[in-house]
Amino acid sequence: MKRWFKVCRARDLPPGRAQSVSIGGQPFAVFNVNGELRGMEAACGHMKANLAAGRVTGDVVECAMHGWKYCVSSGECLNQSTRPLRTFAAKTEDEHIWIELNWPLIVSDDEDRNADASA
């Protein structure tokens, strides 16, 4: 089942910025790409730094720790052959930013990956 979760006030997410939120103990981020919202897992595939702290250029975020880059539209890691991060719908409603996740979240067999349940 899909469910919307509040991330932040809309005015706190201007273009070129990101906000993170912890949901079910997992970090997620919403990026404002020239007014378009993109939701994505926030834990970098390298050493789990929060990508919301990275530099956003267009639809690419560069991890603040060691520079891995991700497309926030597709979740693809642009400079390492690693699994893509999952992406999610995001919206503005009632002056807040929301991200849509499958709920409940579950932890997969792979401790490095956290998957959410399918509806």
Ligand code: FES
């Ligand atoms: S933790 Fe993101 S590149 Fe190292």
